[in-house]
Amino acid sequence: MSKELLGDYEPRGSTVQGIGKFIAMGLDDPFHITTISGFSIYGLGKLMQRGTNYGIRMASIDLNEIKRELNQLVIDVHSLRF
Secondary structure (H helix, E strand, C coil): CHHHHHHCCCCHHHHHHHHHHHHHHHEEECCHHHHHHHHHHHHHHHHHHHHCCHHHHHHHHHHHHHHHHHHHHHHHHHHHCC
């Protein structure tokens, strides 16, 4: 019960998605085998992400990220000189 309530720390499959992006974009070859396999691995990571339990932990992380972005935006607006 508490595991479902707390949720995961990060979306599942994010590491797999990163590896897929690296293979697809970073290891480009003339036959495009790595591009196809990289995007296949990325797609697998996206499918894994659907099973992520969004709970209190991820909500807290998301809220802190939104606060940080808003704070940075306020700093940027105040630093503009007209």
